[in-house]
Amino acid sequence: MNYSPIIFVALYVLLMIGVGVWGSLRTKTLGDFFLGGRTFGPWVTAFAYGTTYFSAVVFIGFAGKFGWNNGLHSMWIGVGNAIVGAFLAWVVLGRRIRRMTHNLDVMTMPEFFFRRFNLYIMKPFAAMIIFIFLLPYSAGVYKGLAELFVATFPMVEFNIAILIMAIVTGAYLILGGYFAVVITDCIQGIMMLAGAWALVYFISEAANPGGGIISTAVLATERYAEHRVSGAADPGPWYLLPSIIAMTSLGCWALPQMTHKFYALKDDKMIVRGAVMCAVFSLVIGCAAYYTGSLSHLFFSELPEVTNGAPQDTLVPAMIVKHLPPLLLGLILVLLLSASMSTLSGLVLVSASAVTIDLYKGIIDENVSHKLSITMMRFLCALFIALSYFIATHRITFIETLMSLSWGAVSGAFFAPFIYGLFWRKATAGGALAGMISGILTSVILFFVLPKSLAAFGSCLGMIIPFLVVPLVSAFTKPVPEEVVEKAFG
Numbered sequence: 428m429n430y431s432p433i434i435f436v437a438l439y440v441l442l443m444i445g446v447g448v449w450g451s452l453r454t455k456t457l458g459d460f461f462l463g464g465r466t467f468g469p470w471v472t473a474f475a476y477g478t479t480y481f482s483a484v485v486f487i488g489f490a491g492k493f494g495w496n497n498g499l500h501s502m503w504i505g506v507g508n509a510i511v512g513a514f515l516a517w518v519v520l521g522r523r524i525r526r527m528t529h530n531l532d533v534m535t536m537p538e539f540f541f542r543r544f545n546l547y548i549m550k551p552f553a554a555m556i557i558f559i560f561l562l563p564y565s566a567g568v569y570k571g572l573a574e575l576f577v578a579t580f581p582m583v584e585f586n587i588a589i590l591i592m593a594i595v596t597g598a599y600l601i602l603g604g605y606f607a608v609v610i611t612d613c614i615q616g617i618m619m620l621a622g623a624w625a626l627v628y629f630i631s632e633a634a635n636p637g638g639g640i641i642s643t644a645v646l647a648t649e650r651y652a653e654h655r656v657s658g659a660a661d662p663g664p665w666y667l668l669p670s671i672i673a674m675t676s677l678g679c680w681a682l683p684q685m686t687h688k689f690y691a692l693k694d695d696k697m698i699v700r701g702a703v704m705c706a707v708f709s710l711v712i713g714c715a716a717y718y719t720g721s722l723s724h725l726f727f728s729e730l731p732e733v734t735n736g737a738p739q740d741t742l743v744p745a746m747i748v749k750h751l752p753p754l755l756l757g758l759i760l761v762l763l764l765s766a767s768m769s770t771l772s773g774l775v776l777v778s779a780s781a782v783t784i785d786l787y788k789g790i791i792d793e794n795v796s797h798k799l800s801i802t803m804m805r806f807l808c809a810l811f812i813a814l815s816y817f818i819a820t821h822r823i824t825f826i827e828t829l830m831s832l833s834w835g836a837v838s839g840a841f842f843a844p845f846i847y848g849l850f851w852r853k854a855t856a857g858g859a860l861a862g863m864i865s866g867i868l869t870s871v872i873l874f875f876v877l878p879k880s881l882a883a884f885g886s887c888l889g890m891i892i893p894f895l896v897v898p899l900v901s902a903f904t905k906p907v908p909e910e911v912v913e914k915a916f917g
Contacts (some may be wrong), residue, residue: 433579434571436840439618439898442614448720451694452814454604460788462900463799464696465867466737469682469856471610471612471613472688472689472692472699473517473613473684473701473704473708474613474615474616474617474704475612475613475616475688476513476517476685476688476701476705477513477616477618477705477709477712478612478615478616479612479684479685479688479710480512480685481506481619481709481712481716483714485712485713486716486743486745487718488512489675489716489717489720489741490716490719490720491720491723491741491743492720493671493717494717494718494719494721494722494723494743495711495724495727495730495742497654497721497724498648498651498721498724499644499647499648499651499717499721499876501717501720501721502676502713502714502717502721503672504672504717505709505712505714505715505716505717506710506711506714507672508672508677508683508709508859509673509676509677509706509707509710509713510674510676510706511710512675512676512677512679512680513705513706513708513709513710514705514706514709516679516685516706517689517698517701517702518699518702519680520680520686520689520700520849521689522698523691523693523699523849524686524689524690524849525690525692525852526695526917527539527543527687527849527915527917528689528690530914530915530916530917531543531914531915532728533686534655535683535689536553536557536681536686536687536841537549537550537551537552537553537554537557537573539552539845540845540848540859542911542915543848543907543911543915544848544855544856544907545856545908546852546856546857546859546860548860549856549859549860549863552860553840553841553863556836556837556840556841556867557682557683557837560832560833560836560837560843562815562835563818563833563839563891564833565811565815566815566816566818566819569589569592569593569816569819570589570819583655586820588818589819589820590816593812593813593815593816595694603795616693616860617709619708620708620712620713620761621669623712623715623716624711624715625755625759626671626713626715626751626759627718627770628748629750629751629752630719630722630750631643631722631748632753633746633750633751634646634647634725634726634750643725644718646725647721647724647725650724650725651721652910654724654728654729669736672884673890674834674835674887675837675881675888677838677842677844677890678749678834678838678842678886678890679838680842680845680846681837681838681842681845682834682837682838682841683837683841696778701863718747720743722746723742723743723746726745726746726750728743729744730742731745747759779874791895796801832870832874833876834886835870835882835885835886835890836867836871836889837872838866838870838890839866839867839869839870839889839890839893840863840864840870841863841866841885842890842893843862843866843890843894843896843897844858844860844862844863844866844893846894847859847862847894847897847898847901848915851898852912852916853906854897854898854901854907855900855901855904855905855906855907856904856905856907857901857903857904858896858898858899858900858901858902858904858906859897859901861893861896862893862897862900863891863893865893865896866889866892866893867889868889868897869885869888869889869892869893870886870888870889871883873886874886875889
């Protein structure tokens with residue numbers, strides 16, 4: 428047995444725990460734990476945003492699915508993620524989010540809705556949306572990562588693999604809070620870049636020895652044309668742009684684990700540098716993932732039969748485990764660990780804050796001490812990780828449905844009210860609340876009504892319809908007090 432992958436993973440785990448211990452020494456207040464004291468610069472924040480954006484789901488699930496179904500056209504998703512989901516998100520939202528959250532003295536998205544629209548019910552309502560949909564999503568990330576872990580280490584049981592992931596994520600997050608998350612995200616980002624480059628090079632070499640990346644891409648395109656269903660229209664980039672790119676790029680503009688990164692920026696001058704860095708990182712990671720998925724046509728002539736899940740989800744793990752040398756396999760496993768753990772830590776942190784900051788502190792005891800607040804945050808982080816483990820190891824139909832719904836439901840509920848709250852002074856509390864309700868209802872209803880092939884289209888409608896609802900309802904409802912608006916816009 429080759430121990431290279433085990434050594435890579437063991438060193439990675441020790442490094443993450445060491446950062447958690449370091450972060451615990453710097454954490455004194457709730458603001459330190461959740462925002463790191465708002466002292467981070469563009470480099471680390473860009474890596475934190477990018478690594479939270481991309482999890483192992485992109486490499487294992489999305490890359491295999493769209494790489495097989497759409498060939499090299501799937502790389503347009505990576506380009507769209509870099510331009511819209513990363514660069515434009517920073518340029519359009521970064522400065523405004525940082526300033527307005529400072530003006531309103533808020534740390535979470537539910538707090539933002541409450542302070543910006545002067546309507547308290549929006550705070551617990553938004554917190555419950557985060558708790559209900561992001562917790563199952565984190566369990567889905569654990570499951571995807573555990574599949575590759577088991578494929579790499581067959582002697583490890585599936586549930587044990589998930590338990591290992593949960594313990595490592597919990598160790599550095601519970602100890603060091605957001606400071607540990609950002610520092611580990613920076614380390615993980617560097618590992619992801621190195622792993623993505625190595626993955627592209629060695630998978631191309633395995634698929635087409637000595638041919639190079641360009642020649643391999645041409646060959647994959649030819650093989651994709653042979654594998655397409657006879658007479659089917661070539662989907663092309665314009666098939667992907669309206670739905671998949673919009674859902675995975677614009678949708679993240681209002682996901683709390685993404686916008687949270689802007690709250691902690693040190694100052695406005697870092698926005699442009701952070702935008703460029705984050706866009707480059709996202710372009711490399713996104714294109715590497717979908718390029719790898721498109722090469723599945725060089726390794727498979729047809730989709731394999733599977734007992735559970737989608738057959739496309741097995742393509743990339745099979746390619747990696749079978750065709751990469753053990754030493755590189757360890758690096759790629761660390762790449763996927765990094766991608767998933769950064770996403771998981773962001774999800775768990777905002778989920779714990781939804782209870783500690785938005786529900787307990789807001790409803791039960793507004794004057795709760797910093798020490799007790801931090802203790803509660805750590806306890807709830809551990810609790811949510813334990814719940815994620817339970818969900819990931821038990822096939823519960825209702826929970827698995829929530830996993831599939833999560834991204835679209837949260838984006839639909841928050842996107843329009845959040846954007847209008849940031850940029851439109853005349854948005855009212857009634858309009859914002861109506862936008863939340865219409866967005867989540869549209870996403871949930873269309874999820875069950877439309878066929879699975881149109882799920883992304885349904886999520887897009889869930890984000891679009893509230894943009895019509897918010898101004899319409901705002902025109903007939905009571906405006907937000909002028910002093911609140913002035914405080915928010917500064």
